[in-house]
Amino acid sequence: MVVILKQKAKQEEIEILTRQIEAKGVSVSLVVGSDVNILGLVGDTSTIDPSVIEANRIVERVMKVQEPFKKANRMFHPEDTIVDINGAKIGGKKIAMIAGPCSVESEEQITEIAKEVKKIGANFLRGGAFKPRTSPYAFQGMKYEGLELLKKARENTGLPIVTELMSPYDIETFVENVDVIQVGARNMQNFDLLKELGKTNKPILLKRGLSATIEEWLMSAEYIMAGGNENVILCERGIRTFENYTRNTLDLSAVPAVKKLSHLPIVIDPSHSAGKYWMVEPLAKAAVAVGADGLIIEVHNDPANALCDGPQSIKPSKFAKLMEELRVIAAAVGREI
Known part of the structure; x- marks a missing residue:
C-alpha cells in the first residue's frame, strides 16, 4: 500500500x-x-x-500495491535508483561498462586486460575468482588467490572490481575486498545468502536465474533490500528456453518491464546470453537501444586459450570498436557512455 x-x-x-x-x-x-x-x-x-x-x-x-515486492517497487520509489560505487555509477544518464575476463587466470592476464578495457572506456573490471561450473571437473577458478590478483589489477588501474560470491561464509571477505558483489544465476534464489547480503551495504549485482520470472527475480532483490541493503543492480543474462542454438535466450523485454515495475538499475550480459562471441556486438547494441543502464562484457586477450568461456569472449580490439559504435547508439536514445 x-x-x-x-x-x-x-x-x-x-x-x-x-x-x-x-x-x-x-x-x-x-x-x-x-x-x-x-x-x-x-x-x-x-x-x-x-x-x-x-x-x-x-x-x-x-x-494498493498488487505486486508482492515492495521496496523494489517503483510505486514505493518513483525515481530511478543510481548506485554509486566509489564515484562510478550504475543508473542514470551514463551507461556503465563492466568488462573483463570470465575468469582470473594469472596476475599478468588480469592486469593487462584491466589496463586495456580501462583505456577503451570501461568503468568497472569483471573477473571470476570463484567459478560455478556445471561440471565438477571444469576449472573452478583461482578462488582467494584470484581475489588478490583482482585487487592488484584495481591498484594498477583504479577500476572497481565486480566478482561472484558463492558462499555465505565468504561474505566478510568479499565485503572487505570487492566493490560490487555478484550473485550468479544459480544463486538467485539462495535465500540464506540473499538475507546475509541484506545485512551489508555493499552493492549487489543480482543476475536473473536460468528459468526465473521477472517477479521471482524482483522478489530475490526484495530479500536483499528487506534486510536493509538497497544497493541492488539487476542483471539479465539470458534465460533457458527450448532454443539450443544459443547458450541462453536474451530477454530484452526484461529491460522495459523492469523499468516499469521497479526503480532498480538493470544491466545486460550479452556474453552469457548467447555464448557466442560474434553475437555480443549486436546484442550489446540492442541492449543500449532498449534502455539498459549498463553492459557486462567478457573481454579476453586470448579467447582461444581461455580457461573459461572463451567462445563468448571478445578481444580488446573488438571491444574498442564496439564501444565506438555504442556511443553513437547511446547518444541517439539520450544516453552516454
Whole structure:
C-alpha cells in the first residue's frame, strides 16, 4: 500500500500520520521525490482501511500495491535508483561498462586486460575468482588467490572490481575486498545468502536465474533490500528456453518491464546470453537501444586459450570498436557512455 501525500504536508504532520499507521503493525518508509512525497507501507495491510487514511487532510490518495515486492517497487520509489560505487555509477544518464575476463587466470592476464578495457572506456573490471561450473571437473577458478590478483589489477588501474560470491561464509571477505558483489544465476534464489547480503551495504549485482520470472527475480532483490541493503543492480543474462542454438535466450523485454515495475538499475550480459562471441556486438547494441543502464562484457586477450568461456569472449580490439559504435547508439536514445 502506498500513501500519496499532498505537496504542502508539513514534517510534523507526516510524522504523526506515520506513527498512526505504524500502530497498525506495519512498517512505514517515507519517500521524498522531486514532485511528490509518499509513504510506503510494508507488512500485513489487510487490517488498514484506506478510506480512514484518505480522511487525513495531508493525504492525496491511497493506492494498493498488487505486486508482492515492495521496496523494489517503483510505486514505493518513483525515481530511478543510481548506485554509486566509489564515484562510478550504475543508473542514470551514463551507461556503465563492466568488462573483463570470465575468469582470473594469472596476475599478468588480469592486469593487462584491466589496463586495456580501462583505456577503451570501461568503468568497472569483471573477473571470476570463484567459478560455478556445471561440471565438477571444469576449472573452478583461482578462488582467494584470484581475489588478490583482482585487487592488484584495481591498484594498477583504479577500476572497481565486480566478482561472484558463492558462499555465505565468504561474505566478510568479499565485503572487505570487492566493490560490487555478484550473485550468479544459480544463486538467485539462495535465500540464506540473499538475507546475509541484506545485512551489508555493499552493492549487489543480482543476475536473473536460468528459468526465473521477472517477479521471482524482483522478489530475490526484495530479500536483499528487506534486510536493509538497497544497493541492488539487476542483471539479465539470458534465460533457458527450448532454443539450443544459443547458450541462453536474451530477454530484452526484461529491460522495459523492469523499468516499469521497479526503480532498480538493470544491466545486460550479452556474453552469457548467447555464448557466442560474434553475437555480443549486436546484442550489446540492442541492449543500449532498449534502455539498459549498463553492459557486462567478457573481454579476453586470448579467447582461444581461455580457461573459461572463451567462445563468448571478445578481444580488446573488438571491444574498442564496439564501444565506438555504442556511443553513437547511446547518444541517439539520450544516453552516454
